Amino acid sequence: MHRDWIFPPIFGYDRTIMNAEDWKIWLSKTVREVMAAPDFDRYFAVKLNRPRAAMMLTQHGLFSRHRRDCWAYLSANCPELSIKQKILRHEYEEVIKDDYTDRGHLELVIRQAEAVGMTPEEVNSVEPLPVTRACLYAWAWITREKNWVEGMAALTVTEWSNDDRLLADLGGGHATRSARRWMEDLGLNWKHMPNYKVHSQADEDHGQMFLADLERFATGERETAAKQAVRESLDLFRIFRGGVAEAMEKIPL
DSSP: OOOOEEEEEETTEEEEEOOHHHHHHHHHHHHHHHHTSHHHHHHHHSOOOHHHHHHHHHHHHHHHHHHHHHHHHHHHHOOOHHHHHHHHHHHHHHHTOOSSOSSOSHHHHHHHHGGGTOOHHHHHTOOOOHHHHHHHHHHHHHHHHSOHHHHHHHHHHHGGGGOHHHHGGGTSOHHHHHHHHHHHHHOOOGGGOHHHHHHHHHHHHHTTTTHHHHHHHSOTHHHHHHHHHHHHHHHHHHHHHHHHHHHHHTSOO
């Protein structure tokens, strides 16, 4: 459970401090509550054929591509060089290369789309669903217009949705549960799903990157604001996946 450590009054002030471990515990609890919501049960219960799987993957691809804009907004708003450096490292791994791929993570979506009959051109030209567009606009607003601490909290928390260690009893993280659906319904295996394979591992590391920064900068009123940004971001994540589930169900099997 989340713990607030209350220190004795010093020079007439009470200090309430949330350290990195406290943030880890609070974020874990909050993410688990959201990932157990009916919207996600519905999303992962949709039986797939190739057109449905293509929609699932390409709408996620739009989400992933849009994160690059959001991290850039955060970097522009943030005055702290150490955090700018972390963002650059994070984005280098996402866009350029990391331990899993030499071409960036968006290329993984294109490769995986081949398994459901899509060309790179089709992947790159896909249109967002109305619910996808609305959620992407909202994330852009949070990271561009709100305080940078709120933007940092809102962005980092969505990566926790892929943490199999945290979500094992719920069936695993988003990437693992999506991959299982592809395996059961389409008869594919991990070699056909490079995007899910990588993100079932890489986001476990990315999710931990900013805990120390939340301890350092999300204090006082900013702690309350950062927590609210986390909740709002997870609400968007839930709404986004629920909207994709509804759209997939409308595609005939």
